[in-house]
Amino acid sequence: MDSTDTDNWLDQVAFNSDGLVPAIAQDAATGRVLMMAWMNRESLALTAESGKAVYWSRSRSQLWRKGESSGHEQLVEKIQLDCDGDTLVLHVTQKGGIACHTGRESCFFLTLNDGQWDTTEDVLKDPKHIYQK
Amino acid sequence: MDSTDTDNWLDQVAFNSDGLVPAIAQDAATGRVLMMAWMNRESLALTAESGKAVYWSRSRSQLWRKGESSGHEQLVEKIQLDCDGDTLVLHVTQKGGIACHTGRESCFFLTLNDGQWDTTEDVLKDPKHIYQK
Numbered sequence: 001m002d003s004t005d006t007d008n009w010l011d012q013v014a015f016n017s018d019g020l021v022p023a024i025a026q027d028a029a030t031g032r033v034l035m036m037a038w039m040n041r042e043s044l045a046l047t048a049e050s051g052k053a054v055y056w057s058r059s060r061s062q063l064w065r066k067g068e069s070s071g072h073e074q075l076v077e078k079i080q081l082d083c084d085g086d087t088l089v090l091h092v093t094q095k096g097g098i099a100c101h102t103g104r105e106s107c108f109f110l111t112l113n114d115g116q117w118d119t120t121e122d123v124l125k126d127p128k129h130i131y132q133k
Numbered sequence: 134m135d136s137t138d139t140d141n142w143l144d145q146v147a148f149n150s151d152g153l154v155p156a157i158a159q160d161a162a163t164g165r166v167l168m169m170a171w172m173n174r175e176s177l178a179l180t181a182e183s184g185k186a187v188y189w190s191r192s193r194s195q196l197w198r199k200g201e202s203s204g205h206e207q208l209v210e211k212i213q214l215d216c217d218g219d220t221l222v223l224h225v226t227q228k229g230g231i232a233c234h235t236g237r238e239s240c241f242f243l244t245l246n247d248g249q250w251d252t253t254e255d256v257l258k259d260p261k262h263i264y265q266k
Binding site: 007008009012022024026030031032033035036048078079080081082083084085087089100101102104107108109110111112115116117120 | 140141142145155157159163164165166168169181211212213214215216217218220222233234235237240241242243244245248249250253
């Protein structure tokens with residue numbers, strides 16, 4: 001049974017010409033925006049079914065089960081869609097408190113300040129210790 | 134003087150092949166994600182210069198000065214960029230408390246619940262009274 005072919009709610013999502021929709025992951029407790037990634041129909045269906053964020057990696061052209069290698073899974077508390085159906089917000093509990101591959105809580109750690117991007121967030125864990133082969 | 138040609142910080146933004154970058158507007162006080170729209174280089178420069186959100190309307194192919202017709206401007210407190218430089222978060226004060234053209238606080242008013250998108254947020258103001266000709 002492939003729910004991606006039958007679920008009406010998926011038909012209401014306006015995937016772009018590449019079959020993708022942006023998904024904003026927000027910490028369900030603090031509201032911090034952690035990252036933005038992309039989902040195709042299959043990854044969105046898998047996210048809803050599993051309760052864990054599954055994205056579509058555009059660079060690798062494959063499903064990206066967030067946290068599969070890092071352990072930094074995102075438990076999805078709520079999925080929201082916007083007025084024109086083309087953007088998602090996921091309210092998540094971020095395992096390990098780290099969403100970013102740089103070892104920071106959030107991918108949005110650069111802040112515009114006097115005409116330059118300042119790094120305004122510390123690395124919580126060295127990426128060398130996050131991604132072990 | 135056209136700052137869009139000279140500002141180094143703009144060169145660090147990874148605009149996509151259409152010259153656009155997604156910009157997530159988040160309420161600076163509550164953390165609520167209000168909307169996601171797109172910016173080109175000029176609209177981002179104008180946003181930084183003016184302190185008010187200016188997007189690029191893909192449907193109208195023109196600058197979209199948020200709130201120009203509705204009065205629902207977004208005062209930008211902070212602009213953040215993510216680790217790979219291709220997504221922005223704007224921390225904003227939303228004038229009128231309404232970001233969505235439907236008259237709701239947030240564009241993300243549809244919540245996935247038992248396989249359907251439920252409307253989980255009230256209209257605060259009738260759009261007929263927001264957009265007056």
